[in-house]
Amino acid sequence: MKLVVGLGNPGEQYTNTRHNIGFWLVKSLSRSHDFSGPKAQCKGRLWSGIVGDVSVKSLLPGTYMNGSGESVQSALQFYRLTHTDLIVVYDDFELPFGTVRIREKGTAGTHNGMRSIIQCIGTTNFVRMRIGVGPIPEGRLPADFVLSRFSCEEQSIRSTKKSQWVKRMGLLIHDRVQQAQAPTDD
Secondary structure, eight states, X not given: OEEEEEOOOOSGGGTTBGGGHHHHHHHHHHXXXXXXXXXXXXXXXXXXXXXXXXXEEEEEESSOXXXXXXXXXXXXXXXXXXXXXXXXXXXXXXXXXXXXXXXXXXXXXXXXXXXXXXXXHSOSOSEEEEEEEEOOOTTOOHHHXXXXXXXXXXXXXXXXXXHHHHHHHHHHXXXXXXXXXXXXXX
16 A cells, blocks of 8 residues: 655645645546545545555645644554655745656755654655746745745646656556656656
8 A cells, every 4th residue: 555645735725826736736646546535534635546556545634734744644654554655745946847856765855844744754765756836936935935826827837747747656656666757758
């Protein structure tokens, strides 16, 4: 079983903001594979399904970004999973818009949601898929930028790349990290 977590903030006011691209993409994965749910569980919203031959739980933490680790830790414990079963999808303002970076381990960088997860589960060794939402325009504060909504052009790019990104998550679910990291047309 794999736990795929999309990072973001709950609430209508955060829908379609850069910081919630993880929520959006994990919901897209759940819809594209006809997962059941969501149900309120593990301090968030949880869907269940199968991707290929792998059982998957997809989670959107309800703890807000800075408390994401509480929800992730709860799900890992409830389903008796380890950090090797975890995939986290989140925004990165240091990457150009639409760029994907996949790593098997690493630091939190400037991302508070990742910092919370690492603190709660006690390791940096888990797969993460970062989606570029940058760059931050000159003179703009990072917090204001990531909580702002996508432009029409960015929404179009996001929609165009969605199926490729969902495919990459499928590769990660099947432990095909190197293949998911390979450059694509996205």
